[in-house]
Amino acid sequence: MQTLRELRGLFEAQGIHPRKRWGQSFLIDRNLMMRLVELADCEGVGTVLEVGPATGSLTEELLARAGRVVACEIDRGLADILRRRLGDRPNLTIVVGDILAGKHALAPAAMQAVGPDAHLVANLPYSIATPLVALCLQSAWRALAGGAEVCRFDRLTFTVQKEVADRLAASPGGSDYGPISVLISLLAKLTPGSVVPANAFWPAPKIASRIVRIDFDADAAGRIGDLDGLMDVVRTAFSQRRKQVGTIFRRDEAVSQALKVVGIDPVSRAQRIEPEQFAALAAAAHAAGGGAGDN
Numbered sequence: 420m421q422t423l424r425e426l427r428g429l430f431e432a433q434g435i436h437p438r439k440r441w442g443q444s445f446l447i448d449r450n451l452m453m454r455l456v457e458l459a460d461c462e463g464v465g466t467v468l469e470v471g472p473a474t475g476s477l478t479e480e481l482l483a484r485a486g487r488v489v490a491c492e493i494d495r496g497l498a499d500i501l502r503r504r505l506g507d508r509p510n511l512t513i514v515v516g517d518i519l520a521g522k523h524a525l526a527p528a529a530m531q532a533v534g535p536d537a538h539l540v541a542n543l544p545y546s547i548a549t550p551l552v553a554l555c556l557q558s559a560w561r562a563l564a565g566g567a568e569v570c571r572f573d574r575l576t577f578t579v580q581k582e583v584a585d586r587l588a589a590s591p592g593g594s595d596y597g598p599i600s601v602l603i604s605l606l607a608k609l610t611p612g613s614v615v616p617a618n619a620f621w622p623a624p625k626i627a628s629r630i631v632r633i634d635f636d637a638d639a640a641g642r643i644g645d646l647d648g649l650m651d652v653v654r655t656a657f658s659q660r661r662k663q664v665g666t667i668f669r670r671d672e673a674v675s676q677a678l679k680v681v682g683i684d685p686v687s688r689a690q691r692i693e694p695e696q697f698a699a700l701a702a703a704a705h706a707a708g709g710g711a712g713d714n
Contacts, residue, residue: 420449420452420479422447426621433496437621441544441546442545443544444620444621444622444623444624445473446615446619452480453480454613454630455477455612455630459574459576461540463484464485464537464538465485465486465487465537466485466486466487466489466537466538467487467538468537468538469488469490470491471493471541472497473542474500477541482510482511485538487510487511487512489533489537490511490514491514492514492515493516493517501513519550525555530558533570536562536570538573538574539574539576540577543579548579548580548583549583549587552599552603553598556606556607557650558570558571559571559606560640560643574634576630576632577630577631578628579628581628581629584629584631587600587633588609591692591693591694592691593690594690597657601697602653603633605640605697606636606640606643607634607640608633609632610633610634642698651701652697652704655668656697663686664685674700676704677704
């Protein structure tokens with residue numbers, strides 16, 4: 420792992436600096452990086468996707484453990500540094516570009532490089548963490564359902580700002596609880612790791628981060644028949660958090676009837692509804708031939 424002095428030197432030699440636009444902060448505490456690596460437990464894993472490898476400190480640890488690493492870096496200057504440092508490694512594939520193809524899809528070039536199954540290990544920027552986690556879990560569900568050209572992500576291990584980690588792990592009843600909390604609860608098991616103080620990064624962000632591990636739960640995911648329909652219902656319910664769900668879905672006959680079928684009080688608000696209740700609601704609405712998309 421590079422020291423802060425070495426990291427600064429690499430940036431200066433390349434004529435670049437950390438970009439606020441992409442939320443770039445680089446983990447410089449070796450002990451905490453090794454906690455991330457240990458929690459990821461990727462020894463012997465076939466393929467690891469690393470998003471935002473930067474100059475390759477974490478990449479080196481992953482290369483020593485996994486069969487191959489696909490490193491996706493949006494910053495061309497950092498990708499050049501990574502290529503000079505580690506480009507001769509036979510088990511490293513560097514993809515230059517955004518991991519997201521908009522908010523609703525993973526970049527085809529990265530997914531083609533990753534293949535049919537992988538783990539994700541990364542120090543994630545705040546701006547992409549939630550959509551990336553959601554898309555990886557959705558991809559895993561589609562792979563389980565027999566979808567073509569999708570990757571089954573069996574494990575996601577990453578650092579992310581603590582407030583995002585709180586939303587990922589949130590339970591019903593609090594302000595942090597939302598669509599991503601529901602998705603994770605229904606498709607995976609989340610393990611919180613160490614808190615990472617702001618001074619463990621360069622440049623230091625304003626708040627602390629946390630290491631998080633999310634394991635895809637195939638048994639639980641297999642009980643979801645229509646994930647897109649489920650998430651339509653969930654997003655619609657949370658789009659007006661202060662409104663009662665009976666009011667939100669009053670023009671959707673299928674969901675309105677499903678509320679009665681599954682026993683959800685129409686005066687409830689989204690943040691009080693359990694993930695399993697959302698799943699039952701969406702399934703009942705689907706059985707009745709409708710859903711949130713029919714509003």
